[in-house]
Amino acid sequence: MDEALWAFGRASGAVSLALFTLSVVLGILVRSGRPLLVLPRFAVTLVHRNVALFALIFLGLHVGTLMLDPYAQLRLVDVVVPFLGAVKPFWQGLGTVALDLAAAVVATSLLRRRLGPGIFRAVHWLTYVLWPVALLHAVGNGTDGTSKWFLLLALAAAAAVGGAGLWRLSPRFLESARLRQEEAS
Template structure:
C-alpha cells in the first residue's frame, strides 16, 4: 500500500507539474497578447486580459499542487527548506533549484499582482517582467528534473510550448506590432 501511495504521489506530482508548465505557457502567450491592447479574433480585449489572469491563477494552483504533492513523496525528497533556498535539494539539486527559483518568482508575481493597486502600476509592471524569466526557468527545470523529460510525448509538448512563446514574442517584437491604448472619452464642450 505504501508503494502504491508513493507511486501515486510521484505520478500526480509529475502530472501537475506538466499541467502547470502548459498553463504557464498559455499565460505567457496571453500576457504578450494582452500587452498589445488588441482583441483576439475570438475574444474581445477585456476577455483576453481576464483569460490571462485566470490562466495564471490556474497555473499557480497546479504549481502549488505539484510542490505540495512532491513534499510528501519519499522519492522526490523535497523539503520545505528547498522551497525557499535553491540548489541545496537532495534530488538533482541544480534542476530542483531551478524549480525553486521559478516558484519564488511565481510567488513574487502573485503577491505583487494582489497588491497592484497599493504598489502602483509602474512598480507592478516592473516586477511583472520577471515572468519572462519564470517561464524559461520552469521549462528548463522540467527538462532537467522530470523523469519524462526525454520521452517523445514530453519533448513534443516542450517544443510546442517553446514555439508558442517564441511565436508570440516574435509577433510582439516585430515591426507589425503596435500597441492600442484605450482612449478615454472626451467631453465635447459646445458654446
Template sequence: MDDALWAIGRGTGIAALVLFTVSVVLGIVTRSGRPLPGLPRFSITLVHRNVSLAATLFLLVHLVSLFFDPYAQLDLLDTVVPFFGSYRPFWQGLGTVGFDLVVVLVATGLLRGRLGPRTFKAIHWASYALWPIALAHAIGTGTNGTEGWFLALAAASVLVVVAACAWRLSARFIEFHSLRLGETS
C-alpha cells in the same frame, strides 16, 4: 499511495508548465489590446489572469504532492533556497527559483493597485524569466523530461512563446496604450 503521489506530482507539474506557457502568450496578447477570435479585448485580460491562477494552483499541488512523495523527499527549505536539494540540485534549484518568482508575481498581482503601473510592469517582466526556468526545470528534473512526447511538448511550447515574443518585438505589434490614443506605429 506512493505511486499516486508521484503521478500527481508529475501530472500537475506538466499541467502547470502548459498553463504557464498559455499565460505568457496571453500576457503578450493582452499587452497588444487586440481581441482574439471569439473574445473581446477585455476578456483576454480575464482569461490571462485565470490561466495564471490555474497554473499557480497546479504548481502548488505539484509542490505539496512532492513533499509527501517518499521518492522526491522535498522539504520546506527546498522550496525557498535554490540549489540545496538532494536530487539533481541544479535542476531542482531552477524549480525553486521558478517558484520564488511565482510568489513574487502573485504578490505583485495582489498589490497591483498599491504598486502603481510602472512598478507592477517592471516586476511583471520577471515572468519572461520564469517561463524558461520552469521549462528547464521540467526537462532536467522531470521523470519524463527526456522522453520524446515531453520534448515535443516542450518544443511546441518554445515555438509558441518565441513566436509571441517575436511578434511582441516586431513593428506589427501595437500596444494597447497606442490603440487608446489612436496612434499607429
C-alpha cells in the same frame, strides 16, 4: 500511495507548464490590446488572469504532492532556497527559482493598486525569466523530461512563447495605449 503521489506530482507539473505557457502568450496578447478570435480585449485579460490562477494552483499541487512523496525527497527549505535539494540540486534549484519568481509576480499582482502600475509592470516582466527557467527545470529534473511526449510539449511550448515573444519585439506589435490612440485619430 507513493506511486500515485509521484505520478500526480509529475502530471501537475506538466499541466502547470502548459498553463504557464498559455498565460505568457495571453499576457503578450493582452499587452497588445487586440481581441482574440471572438473575445473582446477585456475578456482576453480575464482569460489570462484565470489561466495564470490555474497555473498557480497546479504549481501548488505539483510542489505539495512532491513534498509528501518520499521518492522526491523535497524539503521545505528546497522549496524556498534554490540549489539545496538532495536530488539533482541544479535542476531542482531552477524549479525553486521559478517558484520564487512566481511568488514575486503574484505578490505584486495582489498589491497592484498599492504599488502602482510601474512597479507591477517591472516585476511582471519577471515572467519572461520565470517561464524559460521553469521549462529548463521540467526538462532537466522531470522524470518525463526526455520522453517523446514531454519533449513535444516542451517544443510546442517553446514555439508558442518564442513566436509570441518575437511578435512582441517586432515593429508590427502595437501596445494597447498606442493602438487606442491610433484608432481615435
